[in-house]
Amino acid sequence: MRTIPDRDTLARLCxxxxxxxxxxxxxTGRVIEYRAAGGTGALYHLELYVVCGDLPDLDAGVYHYGxxxxxxxxxxxxxxxxxxxxxxxxxxxxxxxxxxxxATSTFWRNAWKYQxxxxxxxxxxxxxxxxxxxxxAASSELPAQVVMGFSEAEINRLLGVDGERxxxxxLVALGxxxxxxxxxxxxxxxxxxxxxxxxxxIVFPAxxxxxxxxxxxxxxxxxxxxxxxxQRALPEPATDLIPLxxxxxxxxxxxxxxxxxxxxxxxxxxxxDVPAPFAACSTLLERSxxxxxxxxxxxxxxxxxxxxxxxxxxxxxxxxxxxxxxxRRALEPLAAGNMRAAAARxxxxxxxxADAAVNVYYLADLDPILERYxxxxxxxxxxxxxxxxxxxxLAAHALDLxxxxxxxxxxEAIRFFSPHAAGKSYMFVIVFGARSKRPA
Ligand SMILES: Cc1cc2nc3c(=O)[nH]c(=O)nc-3n(C[C@H](O)[C@H](O)[C@H](O)COP(=O)(O)O)c2cc1C
Numbered sequence: 532m533r534t535i536p537d538r539d540t541l542a543r544l545c546x547x548x549x550x551x552x553x554x555x556x557x558x559t560g561r562v563i564e565y566r567a568a569g570g571t572g573a574l575y576h577l578e579l580y581v582v583c584g585d586l587p588d589l590d591a592g593v594y595h596y597g598x599x600x601x602x603x604x605x606x607x608x609x610x611x612x613x614x615x616x617x618x619x620x621x622x623x624x625x626x627x628x629x630x631x632x633x634a635t636s637t638f639w640r641n642a643w644k645y646q647x648x649x650x651x652x653x654x655x656x657x658x659x660x661x662x663x664x665x666x667x668a669a670s671s672e673l674p675a676q677v678v679m680g681f682s683e684a685e686i687n688r689l690l691g692v693d694g695e696r697x698x699x700x701x702l703v704a705l706g707x708x709x710x711x712x713x714x715x716x717x718x719x720x721x722x723x724x725x726x727x728x729x730x731x732x733i734v735f736p737a738x739x740x741x742x743x744x745x746x747x748x749x750x751x752x753x754x755x756x757x758x759x760x761x762q763r764a765l766p767e768p769a770t771d772l773i774p775l776x777x778x779x780x781x782x783x784x785x786x787x788x789x790x791x792x793x794x795x796x797x798x799x800x801x802x803x804d805v806p807a808p809f810a811a812c813s814t815l816l817e818r819s820x821x822x823x824x825x826x827x828x829x830x831x832x833x834x835x836x837x838x839x840x841x842x843x844x845x846x847x848x849x850x851x852x853x854x855x856x857x858x859r860r861a862l863e864p865l866a867a868g869n870m871r872a873a874a875a876r877x878x879x880x881x882x883x884x885a886d887a888a889v890n891v892y893y894l895a896d897l898d899p900i901l902e903r904y905x906x907x908x909x910x911x912x913x914x915x916x917x918x919x920x921x922x923x924x925l926a927a928h929a930l931d932l933x934x935x936x937x938x939x940x941x942x943e944a945i946r947f948f949s950p951h952a953a954g955k956s957y958m959f960v961i962v963f964g965a966r967s968k969r970p971a
Contacts, residue, residue: 534706535629538589540671541581541603544632544705545596547792548664549579566598568659569797569924569936571652576640577660578697580690583630584610584712593689595723606723611689613715615702618685620754622826624676624704626712631704633686634660637697638742639732647737653700654910655959658917659924659936663792664703665823666925670788677825678702679911680757683746691721695739696732701914745907757826761903763833765858772861773848775813783814784929791929798933798966799883805965806846807888811930815963816840816891819923820857823915827904833858834919835912836895836958839865839948841874844888844964854951865951877944878937878960886971888932888964892944893919894955916958923961933966 551564579596593607619625642649668675679701686699747753822830838855842848851867871885878884893916900908927934941957
């Protein structure tokens with residue numbers, strides 16, 4: 532089977548995942564660029580590169596995607612896919628891919644504001660970007676698989692990035708072609724000029740140390756790392772469950788994904804008194820956490836994190852906290868009562884969490900994940916939760932609701948959902964509900 536993307540498809544994927552969709556102006560005269568996916572602090576530290584063989588209308592090469600002018604610039608000429616195959620330990624989706632997207636993070640672009648915390652923002656923001664990318668690929672009927680098992684040094688050398696200031700953080704295999712790939716040309720150093728991003732840069736050693744300590748040294752190591760995917764034993768419910776009641780396919784709006792992505796924004800004003808319909812809430816929860824195609828995960832192996840809810844205002848659902856049982860398509864009630872004040876406190880004092888209909892916390896038991904995947908498992912657990920939340924964000928807009936990813940007080944969130952959540956770690960939170968034009 533051959534599915535080969537062309538230049539238009541690549542352009543659509545880049546634009547709708549990491550591109551600039553429109554510009555506007557701030558009261559101060561500053562130009563605001565609206566990106567396709569949400570990102571912490573709107574700091575956009577991710578870059579996309581394309582590594583491809585000869586495509587119908589694009590020559591084989593290594594390209595950088597410039598979001599500022601929506602263009603590909605060729606960094607290397609020739610087919611370098613064998614270098615990717617080598618660096619991933621012959622990951623099958625890469626070996627068969629006519630084109631591969633590589634995402635990098637330039638850590639400083641987020642760390643100047645968030646310091647060492649920027650490291651997990653890499654995988655949060657990568658998740659929101661990939662949720663767009665995977666949805667667009669699916670709408671183009673283009674096979675797409677996220678690859679987290681690769682040797683950083685080999686990929687960074689190919690892209691001409693240093694691995695400390697900017698490093699590859701994931702690959703996405705695009706399309707399928709069974710034709711064998713040719714041996715790759717040599718990879719001489721690249722010296723592409725880049726514009727300075729600030730007058731000076733500070734290295735946050737926690738970021739470089741964590742990244743290096745969770746890197747893989749070779750393709751062989753990558754192959755061993757991804758083999759034997761974790762099978763998560765999903766916890767048994769302790770009380771009677773409330774079955775989800777998702778919308779039937781006929782009731783789901785069929786807006787094209789491009790329109791949904793263009794409509795998506797981070798919603799901070801919610802209509803406090805307008806309940807979210809239970810059917811919409813059920814649809815968002817059920818549809819957003821289906822298995823994601825990541826090389827090291829078994830799509831049927833169960834999600835790495837569990838979803839804990841604060842329900843502030845959902846039609847037919849008592850106010851309180853719940854945990855989702857995705858396999859049983861049901862919610863388990865944990866505690867009843869009005870938790871709006873606690874929701875705002877947990878979301879670092881941000882009132883939108885109190886005003887929105889639902890807060891969804893993704894919490895993971897990291898022990899089995901780290902045991903199986905080493906400390907690279909932290910990257911995967913963050914990323915999977917962020918992709919689920921990114922899908923939920925898009926789905927909320929498809930159903931005419933608003934949503935926003937948020938920051939939270941890690942340990943307090945665990946205490947709040949305990950004893951059920953005891954021992955787990957905070958991965959991500961997203962809130963959603965009916966939008967309002969004005970602050971509540
Ligand atoms: C992981 C994540 C965490 C975020 N945390 C907050 C937050 O704590 N408070 C907030 O107001 N916005 C938060 N945002 C929203 C971003 O500020 C927003 O995505 C960015 O400004 C771009 O705007 P847009 O999403 O409307 O395109 C978060 C977004 C993401 C993806």
